[in-house]
Amino acid sequence: MLALGIDPGTAICGFGFVESVGSRLIPRAYGSIFTSPEMKMEDRLMKIYDELDALIKKYKPDVMGVEKLFFNRNVTTAIPVGQARGIVLLTAAKNGLRLVERTPMQIKQDVTGYGKADKQQVIYMVTKILNLPKPPKPDDTADALAIAICTTHCLNSMTWRNQL
Numbered sequence: 001m002l003a004l005g006i007d008p009g010t011a012i013c014g015f016g017f018v019e020s021v022g023s024r025l026i027p028r029a030y031g032s033i034f035t036s037p038e039m040k041m042e043d044r045l046m047k048i049y050d051e052l053d054a055l056i057k058k059y060k061p062d063v064m065g066v067e068k069l070f071f072n073r074n075v076t077t078a079i080p081v082g083q084a085r086g087i088v089l090l091t092a093a094k095n096g097l098r099l100v101e102r103t104p105m106q107i108k109q110d111v112t113g114y115g116k117a118d119k120q121q122v123i124y125m126v127t128k129i130l131n132l133p134k135p136p137k138p139d140d141t142a143d144a145l146a147i148a149i150c151t152t153h154c155l156n157s158m159t160w161r162n163q164l
């Protein structure tokens with residue numbers, strides 16, 4: 001099973017493809033989609049859609065995992081991230097992908113064993129779990145890989161299989 005994890009954002013939208021083969025998780029492709037702050041918002045969203053759609057058509061994932069929105073401090077970033085997340089959900093729907101949504105705490109718990117892990121702990125565990133030669137950059141890419149890892153774990157559990 002190939003899972004696509006997405007960390008939505010309008011400036012940087014992280015993506016990671018992780019394949020579950022038996023008990024092993026294999027990274028297939030990962031990176032980030034970048035947009036310029038000088039671009040009009042509608043052009044930024046179109047770029048995210050076009051590049052994500054092309055990635056889905058190229059790699060043909062079975063499922064997409066995306067982080068649920070959670071903002072407790074910086075509400076000003078909620079709207080642009082929400083817009084990017086909407087584009088991500090639209091792209092999943094247009095490509096017929098099953099969707100798994102998890103909170104940041106659930107993702108951290110699944111990847112590190114601790115729901116309040118800091119970013120460096122998540123990056124360290126993603127690097128170890130996927131046997132990467134070096135930590136993925138930028139952080140949005142590491143977050144997307146963490147979401148993909150969590151998504152494979154969710155689908156490999158009987159509870160989640162029955163819910164999808």
